[in-house]
Amino acid sequence: MSPIVFVLLVVAGFFTGVVGFVTGMASLVSYPALLAAGLPPVTANVTNTVAMVAVGVGSTANSTQELLGRGPKLVWWAVASALGGLTGACVLLLAPEGTFEAIVPFLVATASLALLAQPVIRKHVAERDFPRLVPISIFAIAIYGGYFGAGAGVIFLSLILICTKETVWGATILKSFLLGIANLVAAVGFAVFGPVHWVATLALAMGALVGGWFGPPVVKLIPPEVLRIGVAILGLGLAAWLLLE
Template sequence: MTLLDFLLLVVAGFFAGVIGFVTGLASLVSYPALLAVGLTPVAANVTNTVAMVGVGVGALTNSAREVVDTGPRVWWWTAYAALGGLTGAVVLLAAPEGSFEAVVPYLVALAALALLLQPRIRALAGGRDLPRVFAVALFVVAVYGGYFGAGAGVIFLALTLICTSEQIWRASILKSYLLGVANLVAAIGFAVFGPVHWVAALAMALGAFAGGWCGPPIVRRLPANALRITVAFAGFGLAGWLALR
């Protein structure tokens, strides 16, 4: 890897970190960048998972108080995310390549639609929290995050806004933290068994950390409804890109 490739990945990692925190679409930037510097699809996938831990770490350093203020339930959510990330890593390393990608565009499109309809869905649910549904769905999203991850942030935002009474600001923080946990656990598995390109992972993680740190102040200042609708339409775009690539 050349110095120019390294710097390209740092820059891509920064934008992936910002975009990932704000919209949940980090892999739309980071994964193509890794392919562009010559990594194979599998190596790019596992390297991306390792590098995107930086987004969660960067965001957590700038929003740790908000995570702790969620209360004891956040530790249960952390356990579900960790178990899901581990499961996703095992599936990626053991299953035939491409065995899950066929359904991914539909999952992302469904999550984007749920984001658009979130106020109506919450109204139909009577504004009640759905803790059991959230716990199961969190585990499933974490499995996907550990396996591939593109669009996992969109799915998680939709899940949180529908199943809990959290506002999009706190949902974004929880998304970054919990998917960061799933990525971290998967990354540990990939570090032992997967074809991680460590120089590329380091470059992208440096940028992702900085981007993740910048994310919370940006989201805090954005109008909640406008952000929700923007993320939803970006999710439709990602679903289309995943279906056609």
């Protein structure tokens, strides 16, 4: 890999970190960047997952106070995300190529529409939480996150806003944390068994770590409703792109 390509991947990693935290669609920046750098699709996929751990590390390091005090609930959610990420990594490494691709655009589109309709949905469910549904759903979403991941943050965000009483800010923090857990566990499997391009991983992760750190302050500047609607619209765009790809 040439020095110019390395530097460009670092820059792409920074924007990946910011975009990933703010919108949950980090792969929309990083995955095409890796393909443009000449990596084959499967190598780009596993390299992207390993590098995206840096986004979670950066953003969590800058939002620790918001995660503290959530008690056993957060631990159970983290365990569910870890198990899902591990399952997704196994599917990617062992299942036939293209196992989930056909349904991915519809998953992302459904989550985006649910995000748009979140105020109406929460109005009908009043102040109820869904303590049993949430960890099961986190596990399922993390499987997709470990397998491919494009738009997984949107799905996490939609789940948390609809099924809990979290604010947009809190849901954004939790989304990044849970996705980071899923990516971390999947990354361990990919590091041992997957075709990771380590130079590309280093470049992307360097930028993503800094970008993830800047993510929480950026989100604080965006009005919650603007953020929710913006993420939903971008999610629909991502779904269309994945469908036509």
